[in-house]
Amino acid sequence: xxxxxxxxxxxxxxxxxxxxxxxxxxxxxxxxxxxxxxxxxxxxxxxxxxxxxxxxxxxxxxxxxxxxxxxxxxxxxxxxxxxxxxxxxxxxxxxxxxxxxxxxxxxxxxxxxxxxxxxxxxxxxxxxxxxxxxxxxxxxxxxxxxxxxxxxxxxxxxxxxxxxxxxxxxxxxxxxxxxxxxxxxxxxxxxxxxxxxxxxxxxxxxxxxxxxxxxxxxxxxxxxxxxxxxxxxxxxxxxxxxxxxxxxxxxxxxxxxxxxxxxxxxxxxxxxxxxxxxxxxxxxxxxxxxxxxxxxxxxxxxxxxxxxxxxxxxxxxxxxxxxxxxxxxxxxxxxxxxxxxxxxxxxx
Amino acid sequence: xxxxxxxxxxxxxxxxxxxxxxxxxxxxxxxxxxxxxxxxxxxxxxxxxxxxxxxxxxxxxxxxxxxxxxxxxxxxxxxxxxxxxxxxxxxxxxxxxxxxxxxxxxxxxxxxxxxxxxxxxxxxxxxxxxxxxxxxxxxxxxxxxxxxxxxxxxxxxxxxxxxxxxxxxxxxxxxxxxxxxxxxxxxxxxxxxxxxxxxxxxxxxxxxxxxxxxxxxxxxxxxxxxxxxxxxxxxxxxxxxxxxxxxxxxxxxxxxxxxxxxxxxxxxxxxxxxxxxxxxxxxxxxxxxxxxxxxxxxxxxxxxxxxxxxxxxxxxxxxxxxxxxxxxxxxxxxxxxxxxxxxxxxxxxxxxxxxxxxxxx
Numbered sequence: 001x002x003x004x005x006x007x008x009x010x011x012x013x014x015x016x017x018x019x020x021x022x023x024x025x026x027x028x029x030x031x032x033x034x035x036x037x038x039x040x041x042x043x044x045x046x047x048x049x050x051x052x053x054x055x056x057x058x059x060x061x062x063x064x065x066x067x068x069x070x071x072x073x074x075x076x077x078x079x080x081x082x083x084x085x086x087x088x089x090x091x092x093x094x095x096x097x098x099x100x101x102x103x104x105x106x107x108x109x110x111x112x113x114x115x116x117x118x119x120x121x122x123x124x125x126x127x128x129x130x131x132x133x134x135x136x137x138x139x140x141x142x143x144x145x146x147x148x149x150x151x152x153x154x155x156x157x158x159x160x161x162x163x164x165x166x167x168x169x170x171x172x173x174x175x176x177x178x179x180x181x182x183x184x185x186x187x188x189x190x191x192x193x194x195x196x197x198x199x200x201x202x203x204x205x206x207x208x209x210x211x212x213x214x215x216x217x218x219x220x221x222x223x224x225x226x227x228x229x230x231x232x233x234x235x236x237x238x239x240x241x242x243x244x245x246x247x248x249x250x251x252x253x254x255x256x257x258x259x260x261x262x263x264x265x266x267x268x269x270x271x272x273x274x275x276x277x278x279x280x281x282x283x284x285x286x287x288x289x290x291x292x293x294x295x296x297x298x299x300x301x302x303x304x305x306x307x308x309x310x311x312x313x314x315x316x317x318x319x320x321x322x323x324x325x326x327x328x329x330x331x332x333x334x335x336x337x338x339x340x341x342x343x344x345x346x347x348x
Numbered sequence: 349x350x351x352x353x354x355x356x357x358x359x360x361x362x363x364x365x366x367x368x369x370x371x372x373x374x375x376x377x378x379x380x381x382x383x384x385x386x387x388x389x390x391x392x393x394x395x396x397x398x399x400x401x402x403x404x405x406x407x408x409x410x411x412x413x414x415x416x417x418x419x420x421x422x423x424x425x426x427x428x429x430x431x432x433x434x435x436x437x438x439x440x441x442x443x444x445x446x447x448x449x450x451x452x453x454x455x456x457x458x459x460x461x462x463x464x465x466x467x468x469x470x471x472x473x474x475x476x477x478x479x480x481x482x483x484x485x486x487x488x489x490x491x492x493x494x495x496x497x498x499x500x501x502x503x504x505x506x507x508x509x510x511x512x513x514x515x516x517x518x519x520x521x522x523x524x525x526x527x528x529x530x531x532x533x534x535x536x537x538x539x540x541x542x543x544x545x546x547x548x549x550x551x552x553x554x555x556x557x558x559x560x561x562x563x564x565x566x567x568x569x570x571x572x573x574x575x576x577x578x579x580x581x582x583x584x585x586x587x588x589x590x591x592x593x594x595x596x597x598x599x600x601x602x603x604x605x606x607x608x609x610x611x612x613x614x615x616x617x618x619x620x621x622x623x624x625x626x627x628x629x630x631x632x633x634x635x636x637x638x639x640x641x642x643x644x645x646x647x648x649x650x651x652x653x654x655x656x657x658x659x660x661x662x663x664x665x666x667x668x669x670x671x672x673x674x675x676x677x678x679x680x681x682x683x684x685x686x687x688x689x690x691x692x693x694x695x696x697x698x699x700x701x702x703x704x705x706x707x708x709x
Contacts, residue, residue, distance in 0.1 A: 161549075336583050
């Protein structure tokens with residue numbers, strides 16, 4: 001269990017009443033469960049069994065074996081008796097309703113997400129040739145629903161995973177679309193980039209959105225020529241700079257910046273490092289007690305050192321600065337001084 | 349430490365209340381009057397494993413009856429599929445199968461059931477040609493499940509099954525071993541921050557980082573992990589209050605003390621966090637009245653957080669605790685006995701009244 005506060009124990013009478021109420025709830029639950037399990041055991045895949053599983057899953061949406069049973073009831077019991085795949089649709093739409101209601105109350109339960117995914121995939125299979133519009137409409141609805149869930153909790157990774165699955169399977173509804181974002185069209189990639197921009201602009205500390213952005217950009221950039229890639233990457237540096245200046249203590253932007261710097265060469269790495277070092281040095285001056293600018297200065301100067309010839313006059317100075325930055329870091333971020341000391345030790 | 353009256357909150361404990369936690373774990377079996385107990389049968393076998401390992405680390409393995417426990421595990425076995433469900437009558441799943449194998453290994457009872465059938469169940473959960481294992485026949489993909497499979501296979505002495513070369517169809521490319529496929533899949537799940545998510549494209553999360561790093565450790569393929577970069581990401585999980593979170597900008601939680609710490613221990617960067625502060629945080633999350641450890645101070649305890657708090661304390665060298673293996677989250681002596689120990693880092697165990705723990709290889 002997460003996040004349930006301890007409370008003081010209440011008077012005996014209150015406790016006794018609570019226990020009695022709980023005992024009757026337990027009896028009710030066990031009776032229903034007993035009935036369902038008995039039917040499951042004898043492979044009873046009738047509509048009555050289906051509605052009993054609905055009741056049980058309302059009481060306990062984490063009961064994965066019952067979700068499994070429900071799918072068997074539909075697949076092996078009810079669907080085979082229907083005249084056409086299209087006749088499955090009303091039942092599947094009911095399961096979409098069931099799962100969205102359950103997800104609103106329990107947005108992080110894996111089993112509910114799994115069942116919803118199964119329902120959607122099965123639904124996709126019921127749209128015959130010429131009915132692609134119907135399928136795309138359902139997918140569009142799903143994307144809007146997941147966006148609603150991400151409005152409520154922009155870090156819910158289940159919702160992000162589901163979103164990636166929806167976008168990947170939009171063009172081809174196989175149960176296992178290629179991993180995100182390989183199946184996305186250029187237009188989809190561009191739209192998804194805009195979505196991450198929107199999410200990031202409304203909260204610079206939305207690491208989930210930054211993460212999504214790295215996946216989209218990697219894919220988009222793979223298709224561009226060297227010069228265009230460089231130009232776009234520089235736009236990203238401008239974009240992340242806003243985040244770094246708005247809140248230098250937020251790690252998301254810094255991790256993203258580190259990724260941008262480490263990308264395989266889109267050109268002159270040395271001038272890139274020098275340019276970014278200037279940007280960060282400015283910020284470090286404005287925020288002398290912020291560890292992230294300092295950590296980046298130490299890291300990027302170390303990188304720069306590795307690019308310079310052994311005879312370069314800058315080496316001594318850079319080395320000295322790295323050591324100073326790491327010493328200061330050990331002071332202002334003492335919890336992690338083990339790391340700073342190790343890095344300083346490697347400088348020799 | 350003063351004992352407060354029932355109307356005021358008890359002050360945060362400064363020591364690990366081992367006897368109280370032992371009682372707490374033993375009493376979990378007697379919760380029939382609690383609705384929550386009934387509603388968590390989908391986790392029961394996992395719960396038994398969490399409780400057992402916590403007891404082992406505290407040196408109180410015998411507080412729960414071995415025969416009764418092994419019998420319970422056997423009753424969770426589904427002879428149709430060869431796997432284990434979370435409770436008798438529940439469907440087989442990799443999560444409960446790993447817990448079952450772990451419990452049987454600790455109780456030296458791996459041969460109570462036909463090993464070959466359990467191994468076949470696990471191997472059957474890898475779709476042909478793929479580098480991952482699904483949670484069950486319904487096909488959910490998650491890095492956790494691949495870890496469960498790799499860990500369980502190694503405990504069953506069947507890791508060699510992954511060294512078979514898979515037949516290639518058509519233009520699929522070169523024939524490689526299953527082990528190589530699994531490693532490549534983990535590579536595909538690796539993110540810009542050096543961490544791992546639940547599947548390809550998913551955000552890094554400490555739980556998945558543990559599962560991925562530990563699986564790669566078992567497969568002797570930590571070469572695909574950038575230890576400096578991931579060690580950095582992991583060290584940044586420590587917050588000002590000493591607790592660890594699971595990803596950037598999230599709350600601290602005792603269970604991340606384990607997921608982050610075990611990964612950091614495998615990567616040999618334990619000295620990159622403040623051990624004393626983390627110990628303090630874990631101790632403050634204890635329930636000094638009812639026993640057990642919660643996700644954070646003041647919350648209701650549960651056996652999941654109790655195990656991970658105690659296991660983390662063991663890795664941090666806390667006194668009077670037995671060593672725990674960071675790759676398997678099982679008593680170190682059991683893993684050593686099976687010849688499965690990997691080269692990880694733990695902090696020197698403090699003796700009562702000793703100074704700070706030093707990192708050791």
